[in-house]
Amino acid sequence: MSISTNPWIARLRPASGGRYRLICFAHAGGGAATFRGFAQDLPDDVDLCVVRLPGRESRLRELPVRKMGELVGLLEEALEELLDVPYGLFGYCSGALTAFELARRLRDGGHRPPAALFACACPSPALVLRGSGVHELSRPDLTEHLDALGIIPETILDTPGLFDMFEPSVRADYEVYETDEYADAAPLDLPVSVFGATNDPSTTVPTLLDWRTETSKDFSLRLFPGDHGFFEKDRRVITDAVAAELRGAAARTPGAGR
Structure with missing residues (x-):
C-alpha cells in the first residue's frame, strides 16, 4: 500500500519529499482538519502526515477503536511506510498520549524510532486522569465538557x-485515553518537547512538567497565556518550534540521513 492510498494517513498538502516528516495525532473526536493550519505554517522540508483514525471523516462508516493496545498495534503496522526518513510524532490533547504509547511500541518493536516527540495540551502519561469517565457521560454532560474545552465547533455540539x-x-x-494502562518502563531515548497553557482546564504546570520523566534526552516546556485554545491562537509559534527542533533532533540522531 502506498502512502497516497493508506486510509490511516491524511494529506493536507502535496507530499513535499522533505528531509523530515511530522506525523500528527488529533484530540478526542478530531480528524485531519485539526491540523489544517499546520499545512499552511510548516516549511517545505517537513512532510506533514496526519493520522486519521476509524470513525471520522472519510472513515466515518468504520467502527472506532476503543483500547490503546489495539490502536497502537494497528498504527505500528499502518505507519511503517512513513518511517523511512527522520520523523517526529506530534500529539494534541489526548493524541499526545497516543503518540507517546506509539513511540514506546515502535521502540519495543525494533522500528526506526522518532527523532523527537511533541506533546501539546496533555498531562504526562503517568498523570492522565484515567478515572475521569468522560467517555461514559450523559450526552448533555459530554457536550458541556466539550464546550468548556472549546475545541469542537459549536455547530457540531448544537x-x-x-x-x-x-x-x-x-x-x-x-x-482509549482514560483506560490506557500506564506501565513503568525505561524513558524514551529521544527529546520530548511539551506545549501548554497557563489556564488550560485539562492540564496544570506540574502535570506538563512531569513529561520530563519520560525522556533520557532533552526536555522542554513552553507555556502560553490562555486556555485550551492556545493550540490555534499560538499555532505559528508552535509550528516554528516543532520544525526547528525536529531538524535539530534529526541531525543528532545516528543514521539520520535517508
Whole structure:
C-alpha cells in the first residue's frame, strides 16, 4: 500500500519529499482538519502526515477503536511506510498520549524510532486522569465538557444530527485515553518537547512538567497565556518550534540521513 492510498494517513498538502516528516495525532473526536493550519505554517522540508483514525471523516462508516493496545498495534503496522526518513510524532490533547504509547511500541518493536516527540495540551502519561469517565457521560454532560474545552465547533455540539455522527468517535477516543494502562518502563531515548497553557482546564504546570520523566534526552516546556485554545491562537509559534527542533533532533540522531 502506498502512502497516497493508506486510509490511516491524511494529506493536507502535496507530499513535499522533505528531509523530515511530522506525523500528527488529533484530540478526542478530531480528524485531519485539526491540523489544517499546520499545512499552511510548516516549511517545505517537513512532510506533514496526519493520522486519521476509524470513525471520522472519510472513515466515518468504520467502527472506532476503543483500547490503546489495539490502536497502537494497528498504527505500528499502518505507519511503517512513513518511517523511512527522520520523523517526529506530534500529539494534541489526548493524541499526545497516543503518540507517546506509539513511540514506546515502535521502540519495543525494533522500528526506526522518532527523532523527537511533541506533546501539546496533555498531562504526562503517568498523570492522565484515567478515572475521569468522560467517555461514559450523559450526552448533555459530554457536550458541556466539550464546550468548556472549546475545541469542537459549536455547530457540531448544537446540531443533533451532526453530533450523532461525531459522538461515537469522541467517546471511543476518550475511552482509549482514560483506560490506557500506564506501565513503568525505561524513558524514551529521544527529546520530548511539551506545549501548554497557563489556564488550560485539562492540564496544570506540574502535570506538563512531569513529561520530563519520560525522556533520557532533552526536555522542554513552553507555556502560553490562555486556555485550551492556545493550540490555534499560538499555532505559528508552535509550528516554528516543532520544525526547528525536529531538524535539530534529526541531525543528532545516528543514521539520520535517508
